Amino acid sequence: MGERKVPGGGLTVAAVFAAVLAACSGYGAHGGDAGHRGERAAAPAPRLSVAALRKKAAAAGRECPVAYRPGAALRAAGVRGEAARVEGGSVLGELPDGPDEPLTRARGALVDCGYRLGGERARLFTVGVRKGYAVAVLLPQIQHDARLTMDQLRRFARQARDAEPGRPLLAPGGNVAAVRLPGAGDGDVALVVTLGEGRTRLSGRQVATLADRLAEQAPGGDAAGAASTRKSHR
Template sequence: MTHARHRLAIAAAALTAAALMTTGCQSEDSDSGGGGGDEAAALSLSGLTAIADDVPKDGADTCPLSYDIGAAAKAAGVDGEAGPVGADGDTPAATAEGGERAEAGEPLAENPGALVSCTFRIGADDVQVHTVATRDPSAITVLAPTISPLTGMSTDDAVDYVNTAAKADAGEVLVADSGNVATVRLKLDGSGDAALLVGAGEGGSASLERQQVEGLARALAEQVRVR
């Protein structure tokens, strides 16, 4: 089962490396769009890293970021119950990587930053919400290993998608060809690069429609804060 409790293992490193080689430093901060919201609680690299460090290594029962999945689902025109993933003993509601737990050779050690992954349930689908921030561009490359299993894309197609997402303006939503994954570059308070990935279902299949996934990503990008 695909869920947020993934690890940036050696097996996934080749995909991330391929994306890094082609994106390089071509991604730059844009003044357009972004997460918005209260300045004091705006998303920052240091804030996300601090939250990631506080998430237990075996995961947390609640998402530590200020996402309101019910409100986001409503804004995206999604019917059905929306809430946190059930505590079934297998899928934690949240996991984190990077920060203090980053190990030498891992993407979040090579490009210091943090990843907080939360899993929600909307109707029949598990919905993964990955929030990542790094010191240098491109933060989205950290999420490359999650894209193939979520979308059913080949490695080459996944790398192409990551490359395109890395060049997007802040606030721009990019939906994968599969229709069940969307990414948004986020504008940080301060320096760094950040991105949000929303994935419904797995293997390119979800009950949510393409425009609903796009709307969900846009709504969540507008919500994201650090507490």
């Protein structure tokens, strides 16, 4: 099982994590499905539990253990030609390791699948936690990849904490998006998509749609339900 390295080192990660969580007093109270889709008639898809994600992280090999189809998601976002070319890359699984790690405190698991999309670096992070909200674990990574200031990161963290499942949240700069997935059982599960190095050739709408469609592909994705949120991406 590989080890994910967040740029900046452990002290930077700890400082960012502590500062943002201090601004988001709801940490630890969130978890599970908010249930806002109960009125929809479509039968629920199989959902991704934190326990299932832990197994995927532990068994991560050469292929992404979450059944994402980035090529199809790019086409749905209106990306064509060379920009829609997909190349496989790294696959890492991460489980709690050490008492001060964010995953340990959140009792979570992470799967990191890397690709090249149209020549741009892309990473699909699937994260699940039993305590708190899933996106919080990846805030240092989001700050680095989206080049966010601390104020921007705090605002994004609050929005991610309150986000409804299935609705993509685009970070300032437009190259990072997060989507909460409707999880199974206790806990919170999310997908975070990052593209490029601080910027991407795709538009903000394309990145939001890409994240939306990838979330639909994951176990627990709800194609019928997510469709109702697309008009509100941008």
